[in-house]
Amino acid sequence: MATLKNVRIAFLGAGNMAEAMIAGLLREGLTQADHIRITDLVPERRDFMAQTYQVGIAESNTQAVASSDVVILAVKPQGMGELLAEVQTAAAHQPLFISIAAGITVSFLEKTLPAQARVIRCMPNTPALIGAGMTAICAGHAATAQDLILAENILAATGQVVRVEEAQMDAVTAVSGSGPAYAFYLMEAMIDAAERMGLDPELARTLVKQTVSGAAALAHAPDAADPSELRQRVTSKGGTTAAAIAAMDAENVRDHLITAILAAQERARELAAELER
Numbered sequence: 137m138a139t140l141k142n143v144r145i146a147f148l149g150a151g152n153m154a155e156a157m158i159a160g161l162l163r164e165g166l167t168q169a170d171h172i173r174i175t176d177l178v179p180e181r182r183d184f185m186a187q188t189y190q191v192g193i194a195e196s197n198t199q200a201v202a203s204s205d206v207v208i209l210a211v212k213p214q215g216m217g218e219l220l221a222e223v224q225t226a227a228a229h230q231p232l233f234i235s236i237a238a239g240i241t242v243s244f245l246e247k248t249l250p251a252q253a254r255v256i257r258c259m260p261n262t263p264a265l266i267g268a269g270m271t272a273i274c275a276g277h278a279a280t281a282q283d284l285i286l287a288e289n290i291l292a293a294t295g296q297v298v299r300v301e302e303a304q305m306d307a308v309t310a311v312s313g314s315g316p317a318y319a320f321y322l323m324e325a326m327i328d329a330a331e332r333m334g335l336d337p338e339l340a341r342t343l344v345k346q347t348v349s350g351a352a353a354l355a356h357a358p359d360a361a362d363p364s365e366l367r368q369r370v371t372s373k374g375g376t377t378a379a380a381i382a383a384m385d386a387e388n389v390r391d392h393l394i395t396a397i398l399a400a401q402e403r404a405r406e407l408a409a410e411l412e413r
């Protein structure tokens with residue numbers, strides 16, 4: 137991907153998400169290790185990243201920013217205000233800032249960074265750790281079309297990327313950001329049921345993990361039918377699946393799930409407002 141050639145990338149915070157992105161970028165050959173620099177508060181973490189991926193360790197956050205074209209902000213949301221204030225003066229050359237922190241808004245980034253800072257806000261999810269992530273991105277006011285493409289290329293190293301409006305970010309957070317947990321919750325319930333029916337725990341896990349990943353792969357296959365159609369196809373009248381779906385419908389499981397996801401959206405709104413204060 138030509139757009140990443142010679143682009144110097146700094147990761148401020150080298151935790152799980154930064155590692156997923158770095159591993160993906162190198163695995164896909166999108167950039168070279170000597171184009172990447174990291175910072176982290178934990179010396180052991182810095183050493184681990186340098187040894188594992190041969191990336192450079194910057195002396196400080198400011199040095200990392202001053203010597204990079206793209207700065208990935210990969211610390212926890214609570215630490216972002218302090219970090220941005222720290223690096224502000226090192227950003228006079230206007231690198232592109234890409235934030236992956238949940239709830240950190242474009243306006244927060246823009247008001248804390250120098251005027252006309254080019255910022256992109258992202259919402260990734262944990263399957264990024266194995267290159268199967270879903271990331272939504274939106275651009276700040278000064279970010280260019282080229283910046284969006286660059287951000288997409290970087291984030292594509294961890295999975296699929298979509299562009300959204302910032303107003304959609306809380307909904308995206310509720311659906312794909314928190315989404316993996318809903319799938320795990322379903323898996324937990326299926327494993328509990330399997331064990332209650334007398335299957336041993338190992339067999340229960342094998343059946344459930346393969347079934348859920350198989351169903352996801354089927355829904356994701358080229359030209360796959362809609363999930364609702366796929367469900368109807370396995371639900372024969374009077375059959376076992378129909379009995380399960382009828383039991384779920386009797387308990388309004390679908391409505392409860394929708395209510396739960398709306399609660400996640402509401403919490404995303406609240407958290408963003410708290411971080412803004």
Ligand SMILES: NC(=O)c1ccc[n+]([C@@H]2O[C@H](COP(=O)([O-])OP(=O)(O)OC[C@H]3O[C@@H](n4cnc5c(N)ncnc54)[C@H](OP(=O)(O)O)[C@@H]3O)[C@@H](O)[C@H]2O)c1
Pocket residue numbers: 148149150151152153154175176177178181197210211212213215219236237238259260261262313
């Ligand atoms: N994990 C997810 O599922 C997920 C999903 C979507 C978005 N995100 C976002 O991704 C971001 C990173 O998450 P993560 O799971 O990778 O977190 P993490 O593993 O805790 O990584 C953050 C790293 O940054 C370090 N750090 C903190 N403040 C720093 C500073 N001022 N300068 C340099 N390094 C600093 C932390 O050190 P200490 O441990 O010493 O603080 C930690 O090693 C978060 O903002 C989160 O909202 C995560």
